[in-house]
Amino acid sequence: MQNTSEVYHNAGAYRAALQERALVPRGFRFAVTATEFVPAELGEEAEPLPIKLTAILAPAASRAWAAVLTRNRVTGAPVEVVRGHRGRPVRGVVINNKVANVCAADGEAAARSVLASVGAAFGVPAAQLLPASTGVIGWQLPVAALAAAAPQLAANLGATSAADAAEAIMTTDAYPKLRSATTPSGHRVLGIAKGAGMIEPDMGTMLAFIVTDAPATADELQEELQGAARSSFNAITVDGDQSTSDMVVLLSSREREPDAAPVAGLGAAVREVCAGLAGDIVRNGEGTRHVMAIAVTSRLAEADALAVAKAVGNGPLVKTAVYGNDPNVGRIASAVGDYLGSRPDLRRIGARDLTISLGDRQVFDGGVFTLGPASERDLSDYLVSCRCDTSGGFPPHDRVVRIGIRIGGGAGEREPHTVRALAADLGYEYVRENADYRS
Amino acid sequence: MQNTSEVYHNAGAYRAALQERALVPRGFRFAVTATEFVPAELGEEAEPLPIKLTAILAPAASRAWAAVLTRNRVTGAPVEVVRGHRGRPVRGVVINNKVANVCAADGEAAARSVLASVGAAFGVPAAQLLPASTGVIGWQLPVAALAAAAPQLAANLGATSAADAAEAIMTTDAYPKLRSATTPSGHRVLGIAKGAGMIEPDMGTMLAFIVTDAPATADELQEELQGAARSSFNAITVDGDQSTSDMVVLLSSREREPDAAPVAGLGAAVREVCAGLAGDIVRNGEGTRHVMAIAVTSRLAEADALAVAKAVGNGPLVKTAVYGNDPNVGRIASAVGDYLGSRPDLRRIGARDLTISLGDRQVFDGGVFTLGPASERDLSDYLVSCRCDTSGGFPPHDRVVRIGIRIGGGAGEREPHTVRALAADLGYEYVRENADYRS
Numbered sequence: 001m002q003n004t005s006e007v008y009h010n011a012g013a014y015r016a017a018l019q020e021r022a023l024v025p026r027g028f029r030f031a032v033t034a035t036e037f038v039p040a041e042l043g044e045e046a047e048p049l050p051i052k053l054t055a056i057l058a059p060a061a062s063r064a065w066a067a068v069l070t071r072n073r074v075t076g077a078p079v080e081v082v083r084g085h086r087g088r089p090v091r092g093v094v095i096n097n098k099v100a101n102v103c104a105a106d107g108e109a110a111a112r113s114v115l116a117s118v119g120a121a122f123g124v125p126a127a128q129l130l131p132a133s134t135g136v137i138g139w140q141l142p143v144a145a146l147a148a149a150a151p152q153l154a155a156n157l158g159a160t161s162a163a164d165a166a167e168a169i170m171t172t173d174a175y176p177k178l179r180s181a182t183t184p185s186g187h188r189v190l191g192i193a194k195g196a197g198m199i200e201p202d203m204g205t206m207l208a209f210i211v212t213d214a215p216a217t218a219d220e221l222q223e224e225l226q227g228a229a230r231s232s233f234n235a236i237t238v239d240g241d242q243s244t245s246d247m248v249v250l251l252s253s254r255e256r257e258p259d260a261a262p263v264a265g266l267g268a269a270v271r272e273v274c275a276g277l278a279g280d281i282v283r284n285g286e287g288t289r290h291v292m293a294i295a296v297t298s299r300l301a302e303a304d305a306l307a308v309a310k311a312v313g314n315g316p317l318v319k320t321a322v323y324g325n326d327p328n329v330g331r332i333a334s335a336v337g338d339y340l341g342s343r344p345d346l347r348r349i350g351a352r353d354l355t356i357s358l359g360d361r362q363v364f365d366g367g368v369f370t371l372g373p374a375s376e377r378d379l380s381d382y383l384v385s386c387r388c389d390t391s392g393g394f395p396p397h398d399r400v401v402r403i404g405i406r407i408g409g410g411a412g413e414r415e416p417h418t419v420r421a422l423a424a425d426l427g428y429e430y431v432r433e434n435a436d437y438r439s
Numbered sequence: 440m441q442n443t444s445e446v447y448h449n450a451g452a453y454r455a456a457l458q459e460r461a462l463v464p465r466g467f468r469f470a471v472t473a474t475e476f477v478p479a480e481l482g483e484e485a486e487p488l489p490i491k492l493t494a495i496l497a498p499a500a501s502r503a504w505a506a507v508l509t510r511n512r513v514t515g516a517p518v519e520v521v522r523g524h525r526g527r528p529v530r531g532v533v534i535n536n537k538v539a540n541v542c543a544a545d546g547e548a549a550a551r552s553v554l555a556s557v558g559a560a561f562g563v564p565a566a567q568l569l570p571a572s573t574g575v576i577g578w579q580l581p582v583a584a585l586a587a588a589a590p591q592l593a594a595n596l597g598a599t600s601a602a603d604a605a606e607a608i609m610t611t612d613a614y615p616k617l618r619s620a621t622t623p624s625g626h627r628v629l630g631i632a633k634g635a636g637m638i639e640p641d642m643g644t645m646l647a648f649i650v651t652d653a654p655a656t657a658d659e660l661q662e663e664l665q666g667a668a669r670s671s672f673n674a675i676t677v678d679g680d681q682s683t684s685d686m687v688v689l690l691s692s693r694e695r696e697p698d699a700a701p702v703a704g705l706g707a708a709v710r711e712v713c714a715g716l717a718g719d720i721v722r723n724g725e726g727t728r729h730v731m732a733i734a735v736t737s738r739l740a741e742a743d744a745l746a747v748a749k750a751v752g753n754g755p756l757v758k759t760a761v762y763g764n765d766p767n768v769g770r771i772a773s774a775v776g777d778y779l780g781s782r783p784d785l786r787r788i789g790a791r792d793l794t795i796s797l798g799d800r801q802v803f804d805g806g807v808f809t810l811g812p813a814s815e816r817d818l819s820d821y822l823v824s825c826r827c828d829t830s831g832g833f834p835p836h837d838r839v840v841r842i843g844i845r846i847g848g849g850a851g852e853r854e855p856h857t858v859r860a861l862a863a864d865l866g867y868e869y870v871r872e873n874a875d876y877r878s
Contacts, residue, residue, distance in 0.1 A: 043812040074776025074790040074806075103772065103790060103808050137769030138808035244773050316755070316865070317873060324874030330576030333542065334683050337513025351513045351542060367513075369542050369577035373482040426755070427874060431867050434756060435763030 014175060015163060022162040023180045025188040025213035027059035027253040031157040032168040035149040037142035039099075049098060051135075053146055053153050054168045055118065056209055056251070057092035061128045064252035065090045066221035068229045076100050076205075076245035077107030077141075078131040087218075091128035093209055093249055094118045096146060097171050097194075098135040100205060102244045110141040117147035121154035132247055134171055134194060134205035166192035169207060172433075174284050179276035181269035187214035189266070191273040195281035205245040206233060208277055210270065214263040215256040224267040225250045231271065232278035235306060236422045237313045238288075248274075282422045283388065287429030290322045290386055293400035297418045298407035304346065305407075305419035311339035312403060313423025322401055323427040325387070327379030329363040329371065332356055336405060349407060357404035358382070401425075453614060454602060461601040462619045464627040464652035466498035466692040470596040471607040474588040476581035478538075488537060490574075492585055492592050493607045494557065495648055495690070496531035500567045503691035504529045505660035507668045515539050515644075515684035516546030516580075517570040526657075530567035532648055532688055533557045535585060536610050536633075537574040539644060541683045549580040556586035560593035571686055573610055573633060573644035605631035608646060611872075613723050618715035620708035626653035628705070630712040634720035644684040645672060647716055649709065653702040654695040663706040664689045670710065671717035674745060675861045676752045677727075687713075721861045726868030728826055729761045732839040736857045737846035743785065744846075744858035750778035751842060752862025761840055762866035764826070766818030768802040768810065771795055775844060788846060796843035797821070840864075 024030075032055075036048040067086075069079050078101060094115055101107045111131040119126035133141065160168075166176035173194050180190040195206035210225075229248055250270065256262065282291050294309040312318055315335035321328035333356055340346045356364035359382040363370060386401045400422070463469075471494075475487040506525075508518050517540060533554055540546045550570040558565035572580065605615035612633050619629040634645035649664075668687055689709065695701065721730050733748040751757055754774035760767035772795060779785045795803035798821040802809060825840045839861070 041810060041812065041815075046812075071780035072773060072776040073779040073786060073788060074772045074793070102769065103803065103806055105807055137773065138810055244769075244776060316869075320870055320873035323870070326874065330541065330683075333513045334511060334576065337511040337683060340512040341510035347512060349512060354513070364542070367542055368544055371480060371577055373480065373485075376480075426870065428867055428870050430755075431759055431762070431865065431870060434759035435765065435866060 011175065018163040018166065018176060018178045019161060021178055021180050023182065023188050023190060024162050025190055025211050025253060027213060028211045029057045029158045030160040030162055030165040031055040031057070031153050032160045032164050033149050033152040033156055035145050037145040039136070039139050039142075041139050051096060051098040051142065051145065052168045053118075053149050054095040054165050055092055055122070055153055055157070056165065056211065057122065057124070057157060058090070058211070058251055058253045060253070061089040061091040062252060062255050063087070063089050063218050064216050064221060064255040066218060066225040066250045068225055068233070068248040070243060070246035072244050072246070074103060074244050076102040076133060077104075077111045078133045079245060079247060081108055081111050082130050082247065082249070085130060089128055090130055090251060091124050093130045093132055093251070095132040095169050095207065095209070096135070096141070097169060099133060099139045099141050100135045100137050100245050101133040101141045102137040104138060104140040107141070110143050113143045114141065114146045117150040118153060121150040122157070130249060132207055132209075132249070134169070134207055134245055137244060162190055162192060169194045177277050177280040177284070179273045179280070181272040183214060183263055183265040183269050185263055185265070187212060187263055187266065189214070189269040189273050191277050193277040193281060195284065205243040206281060207246070208233065208248040208274070210248070210250045210273055211253070212250070212266070212270070213253045214266045215254040215260065216252050216263060216266060217256050220256070220262060220266070221250050221252060224270045227267065228271040228274040231420070232274035235420060236278045236282045237310050238282065238424045279422060282424050287427060287433055288424040289388055289427055290383065290425040291388065291400045292322060292403055292423045292425065294403045294405065294421045294423060295418050296405045296407065297416060299414045299416055300407065301414065302417070302419055304343075305417075306421060308336060308339055308405065308407070309419060309421035310423070311335050312405065313421050316426060319424070319426035322383060323425040325380050325383040327358060327363075327376060327383060329356060329358055329369065329379075332358070332403060333364050333369075353408050355406040355408065359402055450614065457602040457605065457615060457617045458600060460617055460619050462621065462627050462629060463601050464629055464650050464692060466652060467650045468496045468597045469599040469601055469604040470494040470496070470592050471599045471603050472588050472591040472595055474584050476584040478575070478578050478581075480578050490535060490537040490581065490584065491607045492557075492588050493534040493604050494531055494561070494592055494596070495604065495650060496561065496563070496596065497529070497650070497690055497692045499692070500528040500530040501691060501694050502526070502528050502657050503655050503660060503694040505657060505664040505689045507664055507672070507687040509682060509685035511683050511685070513542060513683050515541040515572060516543075516550045517572045518684060518686060520547055520550050521569050521686065521688070524569060528567055529569055529690060530563050532569045532571055532690070534571040534608050534646065534648070535574070535580070536608060538572060538578045538580050539574045539576050539684050540572040540580045541576040543577060543579040546580065549582050552582045553580065553585045556589040557592060560589040561596070569688060571646055571648075571688070573608070573646055573684055576683060601629055601631060608633045616716050616719040616723070618712045618719070620711040622653060622702055622704040622708050624702055624704070626651060626702055626705065628653070628708040628712050630716050632716040632720060634723065644682040645720060646685070647672065647687040647713070649687070649689045649712055650692070651689070651705070651709070652692045653705045654693040654699065655691045655702060655705060656695050659695070659701060659705070660689050660691060663709045666706065667710040667713040670859070671713035674748075674859060675717045675721045676749050677721065677863045718861060721863050722827060726866060726872055727863040728866055729822065729864040730827065730839045731761060731842055731862040731864065733842045733844065733860045733862060734857050735844045735846065736855060738853045738855055739846065740853070741856070741858055744856075745860060747775060747778055747844065747846070748858060748860035749862070750774050751844065752860050755865060758862070758865035761822060762864040764819050764822040766797060766802070766815060766822060768795060768797055768808065771797070771842060772803050772808075792847050794845040794847065798841055
C-alpha cells in the first residue's frame, strides 16, 4: 500500500497508514522538537507562539544532493543559503515552521546561527547543514528560542519517525504528506512535504524533502529532481503564486562510485514520490472542493502547453464555476483564448484550432460550443461527483475534474504530446482562510 | 459637475446626476427597447428571458470612427464583424445584452441578420451599423425576437436619453456608467460603458461606446482611443480575464476636413471619459470592497511596468488580504518577486531594487520589510478607511488603496516613469456571484 490514495475514515487510520508508507531509506534519522517565541514585530506584550524544529540527518556528509529552489526574486534567506551551498557536502537539513525568514534584517546570519546551535548539539559541522523555513514573511527568526531547543532536538534524533517529521513541518496543512517508493533493486525513496497555498495568509510556502539510499552522483540527482519537479510541484497551482521560500531538496546517503552503474529506476521512483506529494498538496486545502486535472495536447513546446493549462487552472472565473458545480465551459474557452492572445507568438492559434472536453464529454470543437440542456445537467452532475467531501473521509478522495484541451492545426512544430497540470478550485473557504486579519 | 465621483445617497439622485452629465454630442440619438426570448440551449420548456436592444445613431455615416477590440483568441462574432468593417463608413452601433453571441453556430450571420432588421426599421443600410453583444457565451443570438423588436427600437429613437442607454446595456452591473467631457473649443465627448467582471458568471464583457461631435480623422480617433484605452480600460483588472467580447468604439459625427486643424484637447477629453468609465467599472462590482490603485515607478518599458502592477492586482493572496483589511505587505512583495522571476529578461531585478509603500507608509525598502506592531495597526486602519461601503452611498465613494512599487537601481534604460493600474479586491461576494449555478 505504498502510494494508494485510499480514503481513511479518520485521522488516526491515515496516520497509521503513513507509518506503513514510511519505508525510511537506510541510514537516515529524523528529529522533531517544539518550543515557543514572541515575535518582536508584535511587541513584547504579545502572546507566545508555538514553533517546531525538525531535522533530517544522513549517516554521513555527501555531495550527492540536489535542490530545486523558488524562482521568486523576493527570496527567503534559507533559499539564498542553500543556493550558496551548491557543490559542497551536506549531512542534513534543519527546518522550522511559523517564521519564513524572508526579508527580515540579517536573515542569512540568523539562519546560520540556528544551524550553528543545531550542529553543535548534533556534533555536526554547521557548514554541512541546510536551512529551510516556512511561515510569516517579514518576521525575524527567533534565534535564541531555536538555539535553546537544539539539545532536545538532538536528544529526539532517531526516536522520531518520518511520519512525525511530516507532521512537524506542517503550518496549517490539513494533514501530513508522506510518500515513498522502491526501485527494482530495492533502494528506497521517501519524501515528506508541506504546502497549503490556499490555507494560511502567510504560509503559502511549499517545502519538500526527499531522501534515498540509492547511490547516485549530484548531477544524476539534480537531473532527476528537476525532471520530477517539472511534472509535479511545478505543474500544480492553487492560487498561481510561487512563494518566496519554495524549496525541494533530495539527499542520498551514498555517493555513487564512478565505476558503478547508475541505479535503474531511481528517476521513476523520485517522480512517483514527487507526483504523490504534489497531488497531496493540491488536495490539501480545506478550501479545495474540486481538484482540476488539466491536460493540454498540442505540438507546442512543453513550457507553452503548461502555461495554457495553468491559465485555465488559475482563472478565477473557471475556479469559481467549478467550485459551484457550474459546467461553465465558456470560461474555459475564454481563459485559453485570453492566454493565447497575450502571447504574440501564439496568436496564430484561433478558436477553430481548439477542442475542449469536460470529463468524457466534448464541449467545444472547432470554434463552436457543443452544448445542450441535457449536457449541461450531465456536466453539473459530473462536477458534483468529483467534489472533495472532506467530511466523508481523510484525506479526501483523489477524484479530479478532467479538463481536456486539444490544440490542433499546424500550431507548433513538435510531435503531438500531452502536458498535465493539477489545480484547485476557488470558494468561500479560500476567502475566509486568506482574508481574515492575522492577529 | 461633469465627472465628479461624489456619492449619491440613492439610485434616483445618481441617475438624475447622470442626466446632467449627459451632454450629448450634437447630432447623436439613442434608442432602447426590451423584449423576451427562450434560449434554444435551455429547451422549449424553459422560462422566457428578458433581453434589451440599444442603438446609438450618428446624423450621417462617417469614416471617422475607431475601435479597440479584445485580444482574446476565442472571439465573439460581433468583434469579428467590427474587425472586418475597418475603413468603411459607420452610421451607428446596435447593442444587445443577455447573449454574447460567442462561438455559437453561424454567429456572424446572426449578427448581420439583426443589423439588417434594425437597419430596415431605421432606414439605414445594415452595412453602416456595427454590432455589439454581451451576455452568455455559447448561446445563439435570438434573431427572430430581436428582429421583431426593431420597429419599436426605431420608434424610440430620440426619446431615449444617453443615461437610459447606459442603463440598457447593463447586464448585472450595479449601476449605469456615463461620463462626459468638453474640449476647450466646446466640442463634446460622451461615453457609456458596461462591465462587471466580478458580477455575473457569463457576463464579464466590457463594452464602451464613446461619441463626439469634434471633427476628426479615423487615424486621429484610433490613435487617441488606443492611448486612452491603454491607460484606462487596459489598466484595470477585476479577475485578470480579458473577455471574448470586449469592445470600445469611438464615433465622431463629423470627419475633419483635410485642411482644418485638429481639435485641440480632444485626446485629453477622450482620456478623461475613458478613465472615468474605467474607474466606474472597477468600483462597480457588488463584490468589490476595495479598489487598489497600483503605481509602478521604474525605468522599465511601459508594458513591463503595467505587467508588474497587474501581477499585484491579480494576485489572489493580495486581493483577499486587502479584502480582509489585512496589511499583508509580504504578499505584495512576493507577487512582485514572483512576476519578475517568471520573466527571464527581468530576473536581474532583485528584492534589493524594490521599495514598496502602502498608503503613505513605506513598508519594504532595499530587500527588508520596515514594519512594526504600530504600523501594522495603522495600515489595517488605512485599509478599513478605503473600504467601499455600498450601503452608505450610491455609487460607492472613489477612495482607493494606494500601493506604490518603486523599482530602482539600473533596471531598465528609460527615464523613470510611473504606470498606474486599478484592481478590485476578492471576497465572499465574488465567489457567491461567480460560483452559483446559472439556472
